[in-house]
Amino acid sequence: GQSTSSSATTSAPSSSVSSGTTDKTLDLSDLSNTLVYAGESESTINPILNTHDEITDIIFSGLMKYDGDGTPICDLAESYTYDDPTLTYTFKLRDGVKWHDGTPFTADDVVYTYDVLFKDKTLSASITSNYKDIESVTAPDEKTVVIKLKQYNAAMLGYFTIGILPKHLTEGQDINTMPFNQAPVGTGRYKFVKWDTAGGMIILEANKDYYGKVPNIERIIYKTVAVESTKATMLQSGEADLAWLNAKYADSFRNNDNFKNIDFKTADYRGISMDCSTDFWKQNADSIGVLNYAIDKDSVVKSVLAGRGVAAYSPIQLNAYGGNKDADIYSYDLNKFAEEMDKLGWKKGSDGIYERNGQKFHFTIQVRDYEEERVDIANVCASQLKKAGVDMEVVLVSKFDWDAGYNGFLSGYAAQFDPDMCYSNFVTDASENLMHYSNSKVDELLEKARHTENPDERKELYHQFEKVYAENPGIVLIAFLDGNYVSIKGLSGLDTTRVLGHHARGVMWNIEDWTLNR
Amino acid sequence: MENILEIKNLSLSFYTPSGEIEALRNINLQLGKGEILGIVGESGCGKTVLSKTVLRLLPKNAKIKNGEILLNGKDIVPYSESKMRGLRGSVMSMVFQDPMTTLNPTIPIGKQITESILKHSNIKYNEAKKQAIEMLDMVGIDSPEKRFAMQPHFFSGGMRQRCVLAIALASKPEILFADEPTTALDVTVQAKILDILLKIRDETRISIVFITHDFGVVARIADRIAVMYAGKIVEVGKTEEIFYDPRHPYTWGLLSSLPYFAKKGEPLKCIPGMPPVMMNLPKGDVFATRNKYALDIDYEKEPPIFDITDTHKAATWLLDKRAPKIKPPKFFGGECHE
Amino acid sequence: MKNRTLIKDIIIRLLGFVLAMFVLSVVVFYFARLAPGDPLQSFYGDATESMTSAELHAARVRLGLDAPIYIQYIKWFGNALGGDFGLSLKYKMPAMKVVSPLIGNTLILGSTAYVLVFALATGLAIACAANEDSLFDRAVCKIGTAAYYIPAFWLGVVLVLIFSINLKVLPSSGAYDIGKSGDVLNRIRHMILPLIVMILSHLWYYAYMIRNKLLDEIRKDYVLLAKSKGLNKREIIFHHCLRNVAPTIISIMAISIPHVLSGTYIAESVFNYPGLGSLSVESAKYHDYNLLMILVLITGFLVIFSSIIAKTINEIIDPRMKDSEVSAWQR
Amino acid sequence: MNDILSVHNLVQHFKINSGLTINAVNGISFDVKKGEIFGLVGESGCGKSTVAKSIMGLYSLTSGEIYFKGNMISDRKIYRKNKDDIHKNMQIIFQDSSSALNPRMTIEKIIREPLKANNMYDKTKSEKQIDELLRQVGLDVSFRQKYPGEISGGQRQRVAIARSIALSPELIIADEPIASLDISIQAQIINLFQKLQREYGFSFIFIAHDLSIVRFLCNRVAVMVKGRIVETAPTEVLFENPLHPYTKSLLSAIPVPDPKIRNSKFIDYNEKELNDNGILKEVCPQHFVYM
């Protein structure tokens, strides 16, 4: 039902900003109940352009949302029904939901948003492809949305979590470039107040008219920070209250009484993805898996990640549907590696590098330079492989270049919610299958799992997938990272049951429960 | 005649990384009030250093080894820098060798003159400006009001030298050191400047030390002449004495190399060799190796100064009683005595 | 007559200025596009990684990135004349709008550093030149060079460690605290560390240059004349020498703008100070063409314009500069 | 044709900027005969050096013609055609010996340079020639390895002379070669000039403002004022019978090393008296005056 402002904690003197984004009346004199979050730099705040961004997630809300376990539950929808024969979802929308500007939220907005997702040609496929199974979205009345599918998709419910855009503010505009992206209006827990570019911060305020629990923390200041180490110094100097840090920086806060370390599990893995369309791997696709024997993943975790993470054997290892121990078929064993290589017909050359058919075991991978951990992982792996007799050349790039002919790249993916999130990575010619991986068995299993309703059956299919993939991988998986958040002592309520996504996104999933006590 | 400046036994050296340069060696000199003393000598013999020593404008590596500089009877060698500053400009001033570089290129001439006036008297700027314009007029610069605000760049060499003169004279000093003020100029301008100097001397009774290597110029302007060689004064006397009765072989050499005394078709006479670098000087008379009339003793022992008359002195062994009699060269058709 | 030539001079200079800006824009425009790499990455972010080539092509057409470069340039130029500098690919809004809130920050930081660097450099240079080879001079020279070679980014982090983390007296990042955009004192507090870094990393370079210039100057003959007038050291240096090195200092100041700006960029990225610096680096790295253009044009404008001003001022100070001597090499 | 060089109506203007043009030389004509020492005198800034440099081809002429051995070298094409001949046979000696020699080259390199540049360098022969040249100008072989900064002004001037006679040119233009030297050294250099002229029959253009030396050295003299020749005559004629007021003024300004004559009057010549469109008139044979 309707919730009135019931912030239990501090009796914060109500700041005069109530609605709208009139920043002239912005009063920031009292910051005692304001959370300063050190985040990455942002360019747009739009749920369709930035799926799963911390800010978009709390400003916008979708028909559904994920709970702590990663299962979709109702959000803007009060309830839904699924009619199996007709493949139709019928959503009953909440009453009295208002956009932050006061306009009532209606089914039209939902229809409009999904329309954009289907029809807007300027959007990239990685966003729209998830919705390919939808046939139509209609609104029989103001409070009802009917979504008809072409075929069953187990992950569909999760995809309904996408934030809904206000039709009245965005209709007819170019979704990529509209000014709305820098002054968003949503239905979420926090409303956008001001983007202070010159100050490097985005100011959000709790939405007092929120239909669910109104957050305790009255205001969030999202600071845009480009350099990772700066986030750490900001925490230390008291300029930020919460930040996601890499494992080593986070470790330096561990014995400090003024800070809390909040360590999430994430489904975010790092691996060396091979581009199977390049000549080298076309000829040597059989030799990807053996590389796993030559990499001491545990010591990578220990050194690069300061022990905050686990060695990876499956891309969905930390997903509720994944984690098949039988898929963990490789162990660090150089003798075994040599043996296997021998079997595959590789012989060590005079320079200590394996050769086969006159070809050296030499391949290049591109690594994006802005994430320190990726670079370190790549380097450590390269040096371990080198010792084993494989020449992996690491090339730092500021952005991936797919046309330059690199044999691979250091990848990072996460399938934190539905395991179907990995569909687009591994199915032949799927939208995010950048390694051009193709394995009919994998295609079959993932396709089948996607359209299977029974959770147990699905789990079994995914376990099979893990095993099949491990035997014939396109990625040399290295490690799953932990999501190391550090906050000031007074911040509480962060719930680590949630497995976070890529780059530890999703920490604010229960932000309404957080409290700040300076 | 009272001496306004008297230099006694002055020796000065430069200490350089490669050794000691004995730039001045035992200089004795007097300058009377209203007198023009010409100093002649080849390049590098220490003429500039001598005048700079008196004004204490030498770089840090120069050291007065001994001697006194008596200004109006007071020794100024021990004076502090700030005390010297008080003397510079007001009591003594100097015109430097090269008019092209001694003026500050970016400051209008007028300002450079008034600066000197204002520094030494407490008159108003307008008054100083008036004086400066008078000064410019006096040194013969036409339309001085217009020129007052112009930068040196717009002046020709001769005009610049006159401006330097104006600056030096502006604060009404008692002694003016004019260091080859006309060497860089052509003869007509030189003649004009000499006339101006003479006129000023007559008007203000200023004492002038006039440095040059041109005998024609000293003949015209000086009352007395000192001939310098390698940091020493080798002969000093009234102008007439030097020209008509020179005693030092070096003076003879200088005079005889003047084209004025040469006959067309004959080669000019000249002093052989080069002046020495004043480092590690040989014993004896430094000039000996270039001296046609050198005596054996010249290679062994420095000659003392011999008085010829009250005013005429020379440092050569030829004046010693024991020396062989030598027929000196003649310059002014037989007028040369002895 | 004199006025006419003055006006003519000014007009010629302005024309030269416009021409220079034009050339600069052409060069950067072409140059940026020569670089391999996909500008769409800025636009679509990671999503480009999964776009099909047809999609990419369509996007390129939409953004006008498919036309030949000269057509793109003509279009850009036409729009720019009308004040429209195009869309920033990364920020997906008009480039001008991206830049304008940050210009203030950078200009405040940059110009404060600039003024301080040159004020201090001149002061230091004078102090050193006046006491050449004294203990003071030698000490300053040694310390100055050492300080100059401390890498700026490294120094920045050390300062943060000391002043922000350990002593907690100065903020480590940002241009101002939350809600204090109008508070001058607060802005100054935020600028202290970046300024220290920028000053230390530029000061000696210029101080040394000016010091040497001054040393050359005090070896000139006119100093002797000034001295023989009875002027003291201070008067000679301030009234004579400094005036003569002023043109040099001014020219150095004019050409040093890009150097100081480079310093600003580093300081900005170390101290997470929102400004053009990080923006420039980013836009060059990620092919955000229109943003890059605007940023280069801004610095180009500052540099070229100030060098023209410097030239004009110098000609007033020192008329010799104006005469061009005829070269015997013309044949 | 025994004129080695003739100059017709040479005009040399320097455009400084749109507002200012310096008229350095305003149309002068003269000839230099083979084996002659031709003196060019005049006050500082009257354009003497400019004439010298124009003849050497260092400026592009405003107008006028210059003939060297009958070739009109003021024309670029002809200049280029005769480039080698001109480089070899016309040499200039500058006033300031310290700036005329590259301070970073040893004496032998300096003297070797013209030989090399004109492809006349032959290792054994030329090295001997360099020794010989040094000897001729009165320097010994030990100077070869020295730098210009290490030797005195007079010696430098001799090196400059040695360099310019290395190619045995037919014409040497000496631009105030002794003005910066001491009297005693002056005499040495003048003697050297005389000797060279006598022994090798070089032609000279001798530029000076010191008339006493011009009188001693030159066969013929031209007096310049403000870019014009105002009087030209054989030396003795000019000195005995100066006709132009400026010449008179110049002569009266010569400092005479005799204290008795010190009060002789210096005649001040006002340049403004010079009218702009006079011509040179032959008043006596060979004696031309500008009127």
Next chain:
Amino acid sequence: MAEINSFKLVGTEYKTYVPCVKKIPFCKKLKGKPIISAIILAVIIFGCVFAEKVGNHNPTEFYLQNLNTAPNSEFYFGTDSLGRDIFSMIWYGGRVSIAIGLMSMVIISVIGITYGCISGVSGEKVDAIMMRTAEIGNSIPSILLVILIMSVMGEENIFKISFVIGISGWFALARIVRSEVRQIRNSDYVLSAKTMGVGFFSIMIFHLIPNFVSSIMFVIVSSISSSIAMESTLSFLGLGLPVDVISWGSMLSLANKALLLNTWWVIIIPGLFLMVTLNCITNIGSFFRKETNRKHSNL
């Protein structure tokens, strides 16, 4: 010497006079020369050249058992957070950094001097155009310019980085050279060389360059320093060399991270080496500058 003979007329050159030149002691000769800088620099360069011999570990190896160890008898300068041996890295990194410095210096000098000379001897218009062009190049902040050029050049290596740094760093030198050339181009010795028919490049090499080289020596020498510094800045901005190529710059950006981890040896040591080297180079450079200006102050 017997008095009797003393007054004989003997004339010039009677005795050849041998000046008693005092031997200047060796230590005095060295005075004012940057010996200490030269020695330190020599040691560092020696160490870098023989990095294989000097270093006792493989600089690219990750000693994962020895993360963040403080300096000890095995790892003289300690290890970083990935277990690399700082001591070995210093020498290898120095090799790269110094090579970059030297190569950039060569590029800067060649381009700057040639451009400056040509501009200096050219007439008004060509000169103006050349100088404006350089000014335009110079008006792009060097970091931006380097990024731009680098993105055009593609994959980085030592040569390319030196090239890029060189290419973006010659403007100032060209300006100085030009003004120096303008001062000497009409000097008599250049003119007489011209009248003797010496060609332009000979004039440039034998007459122009030797006469301004001392005044640009300082700029040239310090361009080594600034190139090394530039490389480290680029590394810091993540634009430097490939990761497996160690340079002092890349080590410094490690230091940047290490600050938060309290491993002082990772922070201090590369910075110290860089600063000491740059200082030595600069000292030597300013010695050359001083050499050219032996005159005493007039103050």
